[in-house]
Amino acid sequence: MHPAWSIIFFTSISGLGLGLAGLIVLGLLDLSLFSHLLIASSAVFGLIGAGLLSSTLHLGHPERAWRALSQWRSSWLSREGVLAVLVLASLACWFLFTLFFGPPPLWCGILILLMIVATVYATSMIYGSLKTVACWHHPLTPVCYLMFSACGGSVAFLTMLALFGQPTPQMLKEITLTFLVGAWTLKYAWWWALDNRGSASNIETATGLGTIGKVRSLMPPHTSENYLQKEMGFVVARRHAIKLRYISIFFGALLPIVCVIFGGSSAGILSMATIFHMIGIFVERWLFFAEAKHVVTLYYGDEQLSISS
Amino acid sequence: MTSLPEPSAIKLGLVIDLDICVGCQACVVNCKEWNTSGYGAPLSDESAYGAQPSGSWLNRVHAFEAGVGEDAKTVHFPKSCLHCEDAPCVTACPTGASFKRAEDGIVLVNEDWCIGCGLCAWSCPYGAREMDPAEGVMKKCTLCVDRIYNENLPEEDRVPACVRTCPTNARHFGDFGDPNSDVSIMVAERGGYDLLPEQGTKPVNKYLPPRPRRQSNDESVSLLAMADVATPKGFWRWMDSTLEKLG
Ligand code: SF4
Ligand code: SF4
Ligand code: SF4
Numbered sequence A: 001m002h003p004a005w006s007i008i009f010f011t012s013i014s015g016l017g018l019g020l021a022g023l024i025v026l027g028l029l030d031l032s033l034f035s036h037l038l039i040a041s042s043a044v045f046g047l048i049g050a051g052l053l054s055s056t057l058h059l060g061h062p063e064r065a066w067r068a069l070s071q072w073r074s075s076w077l078s079r080e081g082v083l084a085v086l087v088l089a090s091l092a093c094w095f096l097f098t099l100f101f102g103p104p105p106l107w108c109g110i111l112i113l114l115m116i117v118a119t120v121y122a123t124s125m126i127y128g129s130l131k132t133v134a135c136w137h138h139p140l141t142p143v144c145y146l147m148f149s150a151c152g153g154s155v156a157f158l159t160m161l162a163l164f165g166q167p168t169p170q171m172l173k174e175i176t177l178t179f180l181v182g183a184w185t186l187k188y189a190w191w192w193a194l195d196n197r198g199s200a201s202n203i204e205t206a207t208g209l210g211t212i213g214k215v216r217s218l219m220p221p222h223t224s225e226n227y228l229q230k231e232m233g234f235v236v237a238r239r240h241a242i243k244l245r246y247i248s249i250f251f252g253a254l255l256p257i258v259c260v261i262f263g264g265s266s267a268g269i270l271s272m273a274t275i276f277h278m279i280g281i282f283v284e285r286w287l288f289f290a291e292a293k294h295v296v297t298l299y300y301g302d303e304q305l306s307i308s309s
Numbered sequence B: 001m002t003s004l005p006e007p008s009a010i011k012l013g014l015v016i017d018l019d020i021c022v023g024c025q026a027c028v029v030n031c032k033e034w035n036t037s038g039y040g041a042p043l044s045d046e047s048a049y050g051a052q053p054s055g056s057w058l059n060r061v062h063a064f065e066a067g068v069g070e071d072a073k074t075v076h077f078p079k080s081c082l083h084c085e086d087a088p089c090v091t092a093c094p095t096g097a098s099f100k101r102a103e104d105g106i107v108l109v110n111e112d113w114c115i116g117c118g119l120c121a122w123s124c125p126y127g128a129r130e131m132d133p134a135e136g137v138m139k140k141c142t143l144c145v146d147r148i149y150n151e152n153l154p155e156e157d158r159v160p161a162c163v164r165t166c167p168t169n170a171r172h173f174g175d176f177g178d179p180n181s182d183v184s185i186m187v188a189e190r191g192g193y194d195l196l197p198e199q200g201t202k203p204v205n206k207y208l209p210p211r212p213r214r215q216s217n218d219e220s221v222s223l224l225a226m227a228d229v230a231t232p233k234g235f236w237r238w239m240d241s242t243l244e245k246l247g
Helices: A005-024 A034-057 A062-069 A076-101 A106-128 A140-163 A170-196 A203-207 A227-232 A238-262 A267-290 A295-300 B026-036 B088-092 B119-123 B161-165 B182-190 B223-227 B234-245
Strands: A215-219 B012-017 B045-047 B059-066 B073-080 B098-100 B107-109 B129-131 B138-140 B171-175 B206-208
Touching: A005 A034, A005 A076, A005 A106, A005 A140, A005 A267, A034 A062, A034 A076, A034 A140, A062 A076, A076 A106, A106 A140, A140 A170, A140 A238, A140 A267, A170 A238, A203 A215, A203 A295, A203 B059, A227 A295, A227 B119, A227 B129, A238 A267, B012 B182, B026 B059, B026 B073, B026 B161, B088 B098, B088 B119, B107 B138, B119 B129, B161 B171, B171 B182, B182 B206
Parallel strands: B012 B206
Antiparallel strands: A215 B059, B012 B171, B059 B073, B098 B107, B129 B138
16 A cells, blocks of 8 residues: 555554543653643644644545544444544643633543544544455454554653653553553564465456466556555565564664663653654654555456565 | 445446456456546656656556466456445555445545545555556546446446456456356356455455366367378379479
8 A cells, every 4th residue: 555644644643642631641650730731631632633734634625534534333433533632632621721720530531541542443443444455454463553643652651751850650661661662573473364365366366367377467558657556555675564563663662662661750861762653653654555455456457466586 | 435345236347357368458458448537537647758757546457477388378467446244444454545436345445535545555465556657646446437327338347347348258347246147157067266365355256266277188170180191192292293383
């Protein structure tokens, strides 16, 4: 699949913002100073908002984007939109309440956290529900999205604690490390599944001509690339993909883990951890698209759906 | 509404006969011609001429080779929307722009609602949807909904443009909900099949397989035998020898 920057940016940035918001609403950050409240709320709205805005960039008609809130009964994209709007509205209420009356009761935070989990899940299911892209259509796809949001959010949360000069509970560090290790282990399992899972579809089932013998594409229907090939025909070569997987683990897991373990409560080092993690996620998200093969490629020259080496 | 309707009694669609399609591309061109002035915005091209022509089309003809040796076949393979009963392109659409008609099962896009997100094209296993490069809305085969019910057209023209134009009769239009319709009978007799059945889309359009090669063991129809002309007699013999003498 074509790795569109607007979508890569959207899923990574809004995932981070939602993870961060999920920890803030649990009341683990002291927001009694107005400046802290301002920074925390701008970070959350900035990240989620930038993500949502960039996701409208690849639309043919961004001015009609509101229509996407209507089909939540059947469409994961619509569910994601509705949930994101609900989350943004309840976060606004949460921050306003904090501003005027101090921290809201914990159950409010837990409710928002549940909505956040649902939003990230809906984002992941836009991809996870597509039968046409076999490597996305896997139970680990939403798990990975949720875990990345959790570990990105918690690294960013540690950074914010350090920035505000608030004490970092040891347990929070341990939870962050657990998220980091867990997320990337699951992602590794996802890659393993991608490498080792066949698909029931091949050029014979696509054409129904297998009864005659081995099928080959003879001529494409047109002389230059069409929309389908541009949008769905992109696949990164396997040897590059393997290198990029390790680069994403290096930036997304290894460097942040080292920073969190040895960084103490240095805001500088923890900011680096957040940035490294983001770089790792960008590479991971680029690969998520670039490694994914769409079944329509069977009509355009591919005979199998496995990635070529 | 992009939830799918209850399966309709009438299921309109196409039968494509891979045995007789010669890959002439007439259906492709007539589809483009009809639909550029029919339902919705014109079907635009990014570049209609020049070295790298590109644009949106609703019907494309691929070509495949199957088998090896003397039983191998070249198969021309037209493909347009299959108007699936379990259409994943419809349920994925966030806006309600994509829908399946409850009355006849035709899958359409309401272009005034479409935001051009492209998710329906990702959901379709067959590559039946293409984004219009000028309008930024999704285009797909309409089953020529603006012909088949159009009372301003003479009756023989109330079939899809691709069906009407096919010079070999490789495309047929009809109701698959009716077991006695021409298309249903054709599918039953010739073993019509679904493309990518494992994707679970339940396509309405069916494909008829190429017929097996005719086996001929009869020497008399062998071209070689026909070429082996017997020694001429009478007038022809005289001419043969005279011509021979002329050198
Ligand atoms: S062929 Fe593709 S576009 Fe047409 S109904 Fe089926 S899934 Fe939808
Ligand atoms: S491109 Fe248009 S029709 Fe397709 S899913 Fe998006 S809004 Fe629906
Ligand atoms: S039915 Fe109409 S829109 Fe569909 S492929 Fe044929 S000519 Fe094109």
